Amino acid sequence: MRLGGLALKKKMNWIVQYLWLIPALPLVAAGIIAVNKQPQRKLAASLAIGSMAVGFLLSLCAFAATLHHGEGVFREVYSFPWIKFGGQWMDIGWVLDPLTAVMLMMVTFVGMLIFIFSVGYMAHDQNFMRFFCFLALFASGMLGVIIANNLFLFFVSWEIVGLTSYLLIGFWYHKPSAAAAAKKAFITTRIGDLGLLLGMVWLYAQTGTLNLYTADHTGCLEASALSQMATHVTIGGLGVTTAIGLLIFLGAVGKSGQVPLHVWLPDAMEGPTPVSALIHAATMVAAGVFLVARVYPLMSFGAPLTEHGASVTTALTVVTWVGAITAIFSASIAVAQNDIKRILAYSTVSQLGYMMMGLGVGGVAVGMFHLITHAFFKALLFLGSGSVIHGCHEEQDVRKMGGLRKYMPVTFAVYGIGMLALSGFPLFFSGFWSKDEILHHAHKWPVSQIPFYLGCAGALFTAFYMTRQVALVFYGKYRGHADESSHDQSHSSHSSHSSHVAAEDGHDTPHESPAVMTVPLIILAVFAILLSVLGTPAWPWFEGYLKGEATILDWSRFGDTWVLMLVSSVIVLTGITLGVFLYGKRQRQTAEEKDVLEAAQPVVFRILQNKYYIDELYELTVIRFNAFAASFCDFLDTWIFGGAVLLVSYATLGLAWLYRLTDEYFVNLGFDTGCEALRESGGLSSKLHSGRVQTYLRVIGVALVLLILFLIWGRKA
């Protein structure tokens, strides 16, 4: 295998060889920032952003390398032996294929924008350096996940990502809620990672390698390994591939917050908003989806392709169902939330559900396309909410906002674009096309139609709660503080460029954010619109790109999709009008006023507001059991093991006493006398060393005499 890697290197594209630079640069940046003691904000920011920019350029090169190469999927790997496991070498390496390239571009680009944004957002935080150090570290981990050609490297980067997510959620660790959220996120994702680890180990046991692809096609995702694996069957007639796939999917569930492990994601919003945007909307949570896409060959192996390019296996069915349930579930929860970021968080969860569903029903292209588009417009939304929060002086409750349209027009404009993209407003927004793809494939799914209906419902909810949010935040009048009259232009303008001054005197009129925050928003908004052209049914360039096929413009493809497009547009428009009717028409006057739905259906609303009491459920079951187990272990520890340890320790103490006695009364005395003798002899010999030259000369003379005598005597003998 190593020989293969070396042989490959000759005709390899240079970018493949230097792909490692992309994750390495942010890592180096993080290291440099970490070792710089005094707060050098400029250095930190410029290092992080610069590394991301260079990474973006490199990934552009990588992308260019994956284009135009004729038929078949472009895939080049570069791997080298790393450590020796028992008998054989474990290689690590990286792979460059369309999946990697497109993810690289997305992550580096969005990440760069978010870095720039957070320069403005964190401007007044005294832990600026730490923040950027973590961000850069996260970026390197995420990029490592993307380029990894080896599940081991993948897992390492994956854990780095998890760690940085923990650190960043708990960035404001002085807030107990943040600390708790960080712990929750870490532990919950650990559950998933355990599954991933088991899957990896099983895979290694089965195929003897963790390389996904290799030069000589012996990788664990390639036909030889898979077919040799597919012959095995484990408990309950479950195919080994299926089992491994499900275990790995468990990791994905944990990472991208699918039901039932979704609970950590909403709480993760305790972190700074850029973190929410970068990690919990754009990139990290997408890593789970990416993982599924990465091991898609494993999951889809052995099943015949259906007529529209997706294949049906047990694993994929599970994926689909989990995705669908997650989508509708969290979309419904989002309806009843009041925290602007929580709403977005639940929408994220539901969108991730959509992606999973897309992967399950429609193959890699569908899910990934929604992932990309979602990354852009969700980052846009989060950053927009961040700008709003920044403008409202760290206020997050939508009920306390309102009428911000006047105060921050730019934010309003881009936020509106994001909202329309997310809710899938027809024709002009990327969200529409990607979601439509998913629904389309779900509709064609041979197993069942239920996921399709769930998806439609989710779309309805999505449109509805986004409209509600926008209506509450941007329309009506500002409910941030009691008296409107106290705000005068000079004060607001003054507070606009130094908002920490304003933050000190509690309530003040909201203000537009500085350019360093708005410009990334605008860029993201542009992309949120433009990306739509890549995935229309008429010209499914993205799919072709991923599959490595040329794409032809063919309007006739609308023939079988226009009905569905119509349906989804109708759904979306219904949701929006519903939202406008309920919240736009009659604005609430005060922050304390009851919500409209709450007035109508208090029970349902409470259930939704409390997230179906999932946390409480876990509280009652998992955590209770956990506590019990813990106490049991404590008991064991204290009495059984502790007793044994105590016994051993007493025995040791006795021995120690014995040793001490011997030491003191035999060894020490001996050594003391020995040392004494040595010291005295040294003193005696140093007496000889009287610093008088002439004594030495005398000795030399005597030595000369002796030497001559010896010579004569030796001559005689």
Add this chain to the structure above:
Amino acid sequence: MPITLILTAVVLLFAAVAAMSLRNLVHCALMLAISFSGIAAIYLQLNAEFVGFTEILVYVGAVAILIVMAILLTRSGEAPDRSVLTSGWAAGVAVTAMVFVILGWAILNSTGLPPTVTPAPSATVKNIGDVLMTTYVLPLEIIALMLTAAMIGAVIIAFREEEPKEKTKMEDGRWKVEQPSTLSTPASSLQPPASTGEKA
């Protein structure tokens, strides 16, 4: 011609003994010069002119002068009134006697000595130069290097240390006490001693 040789040897040894036993160091140094010249004379009688002249040039011309300089620099030009012998000189004399006896004994009845009647070898300057430049060129270079190092080392060792700053400051203070500090020219003319101090 052993006679002249013996005479030279006697003179040389007398001078050496004097150089080692006189009380006045300068006399010792002069006697040393005489004994060096005696050695040079012996060299000449052994057909080693070059070495003889070098002996004069190096020892009489340089080493003796150097020693004299050192004597004057250590202010020990006068004969001390206390004893010039170190404590425990008797042991030294005994060791010396042993050394001499053993050496003389070894010389007098050693059998392996080469025959004394040999043609006078010719050590012309040309031969010496050839040998120095071919066989012994590396030792020559090393010796040159060593001489340079020794010279630098000697200069550095014997270099007079900078006297601490506060000393000169104290001088200024004393000066200020004596003279009204309004005068500038005497102050300026006072500076040189400190400077010449390091120079000389």
Add this chain to the structure above:
Amino acid sequence: MTTLQICLLTSALLFATGFAGAVTRRHAILVLIGIELMLNAANLNLIAFWRFGPHPELLTGFIFVLFSMALAAAEAAVGLALVIAIYRHKKTSNLDEVRDLKG
């Protein structure tokens, strides 16, 4: 008694004299003088053996003497410099009072 033996005896006596001085006198410079005398005795030996040795045409002892003279010059320079430095520090050049290296 051959000429060679005369030379050797002379050098032995010279060596003994120098040694006696170096061992018995208390002034540092005199010790150096004694060392010079000893060196010269050694040189005398070398020359004598060169003169009466089997291969005088090789000039071995001859060159050796030249080199040892260079060494002696260096040694005298450094030694006297040391004496002067010691005198500067301790205001004495009596070897009985210079014994800082006492073990």
Add this chain to the structure above:
Amino acid sequence: MFDKLDQIFVTALHWLVGFLPEAWRPAASSLICIAFILMVFPALFSIVTIFERKGIGRIQNRYGPNRVGIPFTKIRLAGFGQFLPDGLKMLTKEDIVPRNADHIVHFLAPVVLLIPVLLTYAVLPFGKNMTLADYDAGLLFFLAVGGAVEVSVFMAGWSSRNKYSLLGAMRAIAQMLSYEIPLILSAVTVVMMVGSLNLSKIVEDQNQYTFGLAHWHVFTPWGLAGFLLFFVASLAESNRTPFDLPEAESEIIAGYFTEYSGFKFALFFLGEYLGMFAITGLGITLFLGGWTAPLACLQWIPSYVWFLSKILAIVFVFIWIRATLPRLRMDQLMNFAWKFMLPLALINIVVAGIWHYMALLPGWERWLVCSAILAGAYVMFGLGLMHRQKLGTRVYKFAE
């Protein structure tokens, strides 16, 4: 016939020695030569003293001694008889020795001065076949023995318990040690070119003629530079102005022979002049072709005449300089020796090597190259020497 005239002393020596038995001849001949030297050069000394006095007198626009002639006659000799009364005065003066002087050393000093100076004459070739001891390493002998003069100077200065004497001795020793190095180094160039330390060989090497001009070393760039260096260094070696600090009358009364009078003083005087003659002779031998004639057409003149006349010419230049130049200061003296003459002499050695190897390509290149290097070095070191001189207001320096 001219050869006979040239070799007259040699033949006379052989004729004289011919009377003696075989065994005594070497010793006898050397004794005779020594006696000859002891006769000639003190006589030269006595003449030169008068020369000096009269010459300085002329330069200072006054008569020198111009009365005394041959005693008991009316013959004046333009005052050249002056040395007789002077000598008598010297020899008959009272010999004063300080009470707490070190008598033995004080007595020995002039003798020790005179012996090496006279020894140096042993290797000088006064004329064709007129070398007393034709050592193979004659030059080395000359330099070595000349080095022994410092001992006597020190003896004189130290033994007469007088701070002026001691100061003078110290100055003299420092000066001699410093200027001996350029002296030897400038002589080394000649040794390099001739390939021998033997003085008569060196002279023979210069005893060739092209276009009737002699091959004197001074007629080459390195030779000229070497000769100038040697000349300055010999001025300093023989304590002549401008290097007469050791016996600067106006500063330290007469230097290391302050406490000498009468006969010993005369001996010092004699020693100095003999040393001057000797070193001049060496310079002539090395650079000015020794006893050879400058032009081929003048070879009929006997060689010893050439030698003596060259000595007299150089001595005249010495006297001229003495009457012209002021005295140096001590630090200037040292700076000049170590920062100017020493590096220049070293460069001169290199130039000699270049000259030797550029002889392979005939023509004027080597003249150009060597002269250029030497001139450049001269200018550079000269600037470096003048660079540090603070030619400004006077600074008072106090002795410590």
